[in-house]
Amino acid sequence: MSFARTFLPSPSLTNNLSVKFTVKCQSVDGISGRSEIRLGLPSKGRLASETLDLFKLPNLEVWFQRPKDIVQKLVSGDLDLGIVGLDTLSEYGQGNEDLILVHDALAYGDCRLSLAIPNNGIFENINSVKELAQMPQWTAEKPLRVATGFTYLGPKFLKDNGLQHVAFSTADGALEAAPAMGIADAIVDLVSSGTTLKENNLKEIEGGVLLESQAVMVASKKSLVQRKGLLDITHEILERFEAHLRALDQFTVVANMRGNSAEEVAERILSQPSLSGLQGPTISPVFRKVGGVVTPDYYAIVICVPKKKLYKSVQQLRAIGGSGVLVSPLTYIFDEETPRWRELLSKLGL
Ligand SMILES: Nc1ncnc2c1ncn2[C@@H]1O[C@H](COP(=O)(O)OP(=O)(O)OP(=O)(O)O)[C@@H](O)[C@H]1O
Ligand SMILES: O=P(O)(O)OC[C@H]1O[C@H](OP(=O)(O)OP(=O)(O)O)[C@H](O)[C@@H]1O
Numbered sequence: 001m002s003f004a005r006t007f008l009p010s011p012s013l014t015n016n017l018s019v020k021f022t023v024k025c026q027s028v029d030g031i032s033g034r035s036e037i038r039l040g041l042p043s044k045g046r047l048a049s050e051t052l053d054l055f056k057l058p059n060l061e062v063w064f065q066r067p068k069d070i071v072q073k074l075v076s077g078d079l080d081l082g083i084v085g086l087d088t089l090s091e092y093g094q095g096n097e098d099l100i101l102v103h104d105a106l107a108y109g110d111c112r113l114s115l116a117i118p119n120n121g122i123f124e125n126i127n128s129v130k131e132l133a134q135m136p137q138w139t140a141e142k143p144l145r146v147a148t149g150f151t152y153l154g155p156k157f158l159k160d161n162g163l164q165h166v167a168f169s170t171a172d173g174a175l176e177a178a179p180a181m182g183i184a185d186a187i188v189d190l191v192s193s194g195t196t197l198k199e200n201n202l203k204e205i206e207g208g209v210l211l212e213s214q215a216v217m218v219a220s221k222k223s224l225v226q227r228k229g230l231l232d233i234t235h236e237i238l239e240r241f242e243a244h245l246r247a248l249d250q251f252t253v254v255a256n257m258r259g260n261s262a263e264e265v266a267e268r269i270l271s272q273p274s275l276s277g278l279q280g281p282t283i284s285p286v287f288r289k290v291g292g293v294v295t296p297d298y299y300a301i302v303i304c305v306p307k308k309k310l311y312k313s314v315q316q317l318r319a320i321g322g323s324g325v326l327v328s329p330l331t332y333i334f335d336e337e338t339p340r341w342r343e344l345l346s347k348l349g350l
């Protein structure tokens with residue numbers, strides 16, 4: 001029996017979250033041992049705060065765990081759902097069939113797991129994994145020394161790529177320094193902007209990307225099938241993720257426009273390529289009293305506009321007589337049922 005690590009995150013992040021702060025005994029008997037649904041979220045590191053931003057859900061017990069512990073606790077049945085990087089899921093899940101991807105692209109935590117070698121010395125003209133494998137230097141006595149925290153994916157990748165003489169070492173933290181320190185010849189680590197590699201005079205090479213990663217949502221298949229209420233919560237979370245991700249790159253634009261009728265204003269708006277919105281503009285009359293008579297001589301129009309087209313849209317609105325343009329961010333756009341839900345059901349054989 002082991003004890004869960006629990007953390008006290010900042011209160012602003014945990015508004016609306018039902019979080020258990022007590023240290024709890026973890027059950028080892030999985031499905032039958034408890035009635036509440038458990039979600040594991042990264043307790044620290046770069047995935048933690050953005051994940052919390054996504055989770056403002058009631059009726060859910062949230063446990064903050066280290067990413068690799070989330071994967072292990074899904075497998076052991078101590079968590080039902082979790083959010084981790086695909087790299088962590090692949091490294092610690094090791095193809096376990098009980099781990100099921102609910103959402104494979106949460107659009108943050110983007111990075112890749114990559115092999116990197118020094119820019120210079122014997123590696124100066126080595127630009128691909130194939131060339132690395134063909135170097136005469138690597139022998140049984142003097143293998144290619146690779147430093148990595150990815151002790152499952154790293155060796156698997158190099159073996160699959162025909163590198164026979166390889167020795168692995170693990171290290172925590174600044175792996176990138178290992179080659180310059182003479183501890184390793186190459187590294188396998190996460191790369192995002194490439195800055196850390198550059199600072200350490202390392203380069204990526206052709207064929208050297210093991211995995212493209214971003215934050216994903218994963219569930220225990222066993223729990224999904226057996227635990228009452230879990231499928232419904234998963235459905236809701238999935239819908240909210242999709243709606244939120246869809247909303248992230250859109251703005252709502254509200255503007256006033258003079259016109260004789262809603263149809264005439266609509267004609268003008270639809271003549272502009274950047275103003276068609278998601279399904280066309282919403283147009284409502286703005287009533288004013290002119291000479292004692294209530295008249296709709298202005299119309300308020302509402303459209304959704306992709307962020308990158310915002311300025312173009314404002315220009316087009318002005319060109320057709322729009323004024324008083326208000327722009328606000330969107331939180332959710334609920335569209336039709338997400339295909340990911342149907343995919344999940346079919347993976348579960350439901
Ligand atoms: N440079 C990066 N840019 C974007 N995402 C990253 C980057 N490095 C890591 N990630 C993603 O964030 C996840 C967590 O990494 P992070 O380094 O924040 O965790 P950590 O808890 O600090 O772990 P560690 O102590 O092993 O570094 C990784 O599994 C990966 O999916
Ligand atoms: O390509 P870049 O944008 O430079 O990012 C890559 C670095 O980011 C991660 O480290 P992190 O910042 O999480 O530090 P740590 O894991 O060593 O704590 C990763 O382990 C790399 O060292």
Ligand SMILES: [Mg+2]
Pocket residue numbers: 045
């Ligand atoms: Mg880190």
